[in-house]
Amino acid sequence: MGREFIEIFEEWALDYDKSVMGEHPQYVDVFANYDAILNQVVQQSLGTVLEFGVGTGNLSNKLLNAGHNVIGxxxxxxxxxIASRKLPSMTILDGDFINYPYISVQIETIASTYAFHHLSDIEKEIAIKKFASVLPRKGRIVFGDTMFKTEADKQLEIEKALDKGFTDLADDLNREYYPTLDIMKNAFEKHHFDVSFKQMNDFVWVITADKK
Known part of the structure; x- marks a missing residue:
């Protein structure tokens, strides 16, 4: 459920916004086009949004500015x-992709950036199945996240990171559950979503999945 990585994010919270703005050399390529990635997720979002992995509230802020009601x-x-200080009027709840409080309002979009890879492939499918039960027909999932065309592409990025001396990035790519596109496509289609992918940088793709 991704909670095995909470300690990392507890420690990273104060410096997270510096990292996404390119101040951490090892992660410059991961966060390349960061604003464009968030904007793409916002552009694809519909109605009331349930956002997972709010982090410091960067996507939330853009969604709110675009007129969406957002529950985090x-x-x-x-x-x-940190997110609550930035966005004091927004509801932000303790939870993860699988275990979270009951949401009483109708959700049109489930959104997230840089978070879904914290779930194993089995957990990803459990989450997608749950999302299918939450969303109405034509409801939408929009995720911006690190994934790779093939496992070989992932291994190539690990080798490139090591060649540059980026051991933190290499460890990250080895430790977390970055999926391949076919795994994501199969998981969404199994639960009756039409899914498309748009590459945003060498690491990140935006997934848009519409419930049939």
Missing amino acids: IEPSEAMRN
């Missing part, structure tokens, strides 16, 4: 605190 889910207390 975030497992890291340190991240929730």
Whole structure:
């Protein structure tokens, strides 16, 4: 459920916004076109949005500015605190992609950036199945996240990171559950979503999945 990584995010919270703005050399390529990635997710979002992995609230802020009602889910207390200070009027709840409080309002879009890869492939499918039960017909999932065309592409990025001396990035790519496009496509289609992918940088793709 991704909670095995909470300690990392508790420690990263204060510096997270510096990282996404390119101040951490090892992650410059991962966060390349960061604003464009968030904007693409916003552009694809419909109606009331349930956002997972709110982090410091960067996507939330853009969604709110675009006129969406947003309910946030975030497992890291340190991240929730920062996001709540930025966006005091927004509801941000403790939870993760699979275990989160009951949401009483109708959700049209489930959105997330840089978070879904914290779930194993089995957990990803459990989450997608749950999302299918939450969303109405023609409801939408929009995720911006690191994934790879093939496992070989992932291994190539690990080798490139090591060649540059980027051991933190290489460890990250080995440790977390970055999927391939076919795994994501199969998981969404199994639960009756039409899915498309748009590559945003060498690491990140935006997935748009519409419930049939």
